[in-house]
Amino acid sequence: MWITTWLGSIPGFVSRIYTLFRPPRPAKSSNAIRLGLFGASKIGPLAVINPALSHPDVIVVAVAARDRTKAEAYAKKWDIPIVHDSYDDLLADPSIDAVYIPLPNSLHAEWALKSLKAGKHVLLEKPSASNNEEARMLFESPILFAKNENAMPPVLLEAFHYRFHPAFDAFKSLIGDKPEQQIEHVWAKCVMPWALLIPFDDIRFKYQLAGGATMDIGTYAVSWLRNTFGAEPEECISAKHALLPEPYIKDEPSTEIGMKAAWRFPGGAIGEINCSLSSWGESTWLPGFIAKRLPTFSTPHVIAQLKEVTVPEDPEVKLVPGKEHRVKRTVSFWMPLFPTIWHRINIDEVHTIRDSKSLSELRRWRTSRSVKEYKISGRAGEAWWSTYRYQLEEFVNAVKGRPGSGVWVSHENSIKQMRMIDCAYKKAGLPLRPTTEYKS
Numbered sequence: 001m002w003i004t005t006w007l008g009s010i011p012g013f014v015s016r017i018y019t020l021f022r023p024p025r026p027a028k029s030s031n032a033i034r035l036g037l038f039g040a041s042k043i044g045p046l047a048v049i050n051p052a053l054s055h056p057d058v059i060v061v062a063v064a065a066r067d068r069t070k071a072e073a074y075a076k077k078w079d080i081p082i083v084h085d086s087y088d089d090l091l092a093d094p095s096i097d098a099v100y101i102p103l104p105n106s107l108h109a110e111w112a113l114k115s116l117k118a119g120k121h122v123l124l125e126k127p128s129a130s131n132n133e134e135a136r137m138l139f140e141s142p143i144l145f146a147k148n149e150n151a152m153p154p155v156l157l158e159a160f161h162y163r164f165h166p167a168f169d170a171f172k173s174l175i176g177d178k179p180e181q182q183i184e185h186v187w188a189k190c191v192m193p194w195a196l197l198i199p200f201d202d203i204r205f206k207y208q209l210a211g212g213a214t215m216d217i218g219t220y221a222v223s224w225l226r227n228t229f230g231a232e233p234e235e236c237i238s239a240k241h242a243l244l245p246e247p248y249i250k251d252e253p254s255t256e257i258g259m260k261a262a263w264r265f266p267g268g269a270i271g272e273i274n275c276s277l278s279s280w281g282e283s284t285w286l287p288g289f290i291a292k293r294l295p296t297f298s299t300p301h302v303i304a305q306l307k308e309v310t311v312p313e314d315p316e317v318k319l320v321p322g323k324e325h326r327v328k329r330t331v332s333f334w335m336p337l338f339p340t341i342w343h344r345i346n347i348d349e350v351h352t353i354r355d356s357k358s359l360s361e362l363r364r365w366r367t368s369r370s371v372k373e374y375k376i377s378g379r380a381g382e383a384w385w386s387t388y389r390y391q392l393e394e395f396v397n398a399v400k401g402r403p404g405s406g407v408w409v410s411h412e413n414s415i416k417q418m419r420m421i422d423c424a425y426k427k428a429g430l431p432l433r434p435t436t437e438y439k440s
């Protein structure tokens with residue numbers, strides 16, 4: 001049976017991937033937002049250049065890099081008309097309305113502030129800052145409350161792209177509308193084998209550039225916890241990190257390659273993250289000394305286990321007085337990071353019939369089903385839209401003052417996100433990522 005379902009999903013999969021990378025290109029509107037890029041970054045093409053192709057109201061018009069030759073090559077490859085000599089020149093260009101900042105984490109807050117001061121709207125890569133202090137300096141900056149010449153404060157959005165995909169809304173709706181009271185435990189895992197695939201001089205492995213697994217992919221896991229609970233934790237109760245391997249640890253003694261941490265949320269529920277840029281030597285039948293040198297491949301996921309509750313009325317289950325029908329639900333979202341390619345949301349339930357007084361179990365059975373959500377009817381979107389394309393839609397809506405879907409990453413949310421990351425570092429005994437000397 002599963003094989004027919006699986007085979008049936010192939011045409012949709014192929015069509016989504018094909019259209020994502022060869023999207024329709026509508027004509028640009030006369031007042032399209034003119035976007036400039038900081039740096040010839042690796043993520044730029046996926047995060048904004050490709051999504052902008054299918055958006056009529058945004059054009060990627062400029063790029064600036066520390067080295068002009070590099071910027072020119074990038075501009076040629078991605079068909080970007082203007083090349084600036086420096087990041088400052090990009091900001092001085094009056095024809096640019098908005099900027100995308102995919103620089104090393106240590107430069108996010110600084111360049112976001114400079115951009116806002118230059119009157120630009122900002123799409124800022126995650127994590128928004130090196131630590132909570134920097135995040136507060138950025139998101140509490142008076143410039144965000146000042147009115148610009150269009151009588152609108154500038155838009156600043158931390159690019160938590162996954163949040164804009166409808167699959168995350170579907171996941172949340174399966175938990176309920178009072179997640180804080182309904183959840184018992186959440187596990188969020190994000191593991192990527194970057195230590196095997198990219199050199200150790202990458203920005204992700206540099207403490208001074210605010211790197212580290214928790215800052216890189218850990219931000220997603222932390223954000224999944226916060227967005228699943230819809231609440232902030234009370235305390236980080238444990239945090240254990242793994243450092244870079246020899247010989248890299250000598251130069252980078254404070255950069256973690258992995259982090260496992262747990263927080264207690266209001267009501268006593270626990271949220272755990274497990275993030276790694278390499279291996280923890282898990283999930284393998286090989287001996288430990290070999291396994292710990294190998295990467296662990298694991299689909300990013302977030303799993304929410306809910307408290308057992310009484311099923312109010314169930315026409316399927318005829319109850320005699322003195323008995324009650326209880327259910328304990330677990331909702332697992334596999335691949336919240338890039339759900340357009342593939343994702344699955346499993347709803348597993350354990351049902352029991354219990355004696356109402358003693359709560360002793362009289363009968364037990366399990367049910368399982370799964371759902372997928374590529375597009376919500378009545379909301380802008382297409383099944384082939386990437387998380388980045390959904391995000392761009394909302395960014396443009398905000399800049400244009402349009403209502404949009406209502407999904408957003410608030411400034412307060414971005415500040416709290418960094419507070420939670422700082423708590424993990426403190427609990428793990430690692431120093432917080434250094435604060436910029438830039439003063440706004």
Ligand SMILES: NC(=O)C1=CN([C@@H]2O[C@H](COP(=O)(O)OP(=O)(O)OC[C@H]3O[C@@H](n4cnc5c(N)ncnc54)[C@H](OP(=O)(O)O)[C@@H]3O)[C@@H](O)[C@H]2O)C=CC1
Pocket residue numbers: 038039040041042043044047064065066067070101102103104105107125126127159161203209216
């Ligand atoms: N949303 C997502 O899915 C993803 C987000 N990211 C985030 O985007 C950001 C950039 O990641 P990625 O594109 O992989 O990074 P890159 O390695 O491509 O670096 C980005 C840019 O940083 C600039 N840079 C400025 N100062 C330095 C420095 N001291 N050392 C090295 N580079 C410097 C370079 O600009 P120049 O060209 O001017 O030299 C470079 O192009 C990070 O914050 C990361 O967390 C990354 C991947 C995925």
Ligand SMILES: O=C1OC[C@@H](O)[C@H](O)[C@H]1O
Pocket residue numbers: 192194216217
């Ligand atoms: O933001 C990101 O998303 C995907 C990851 O693989 C990457 O390291 C990270 O920067």
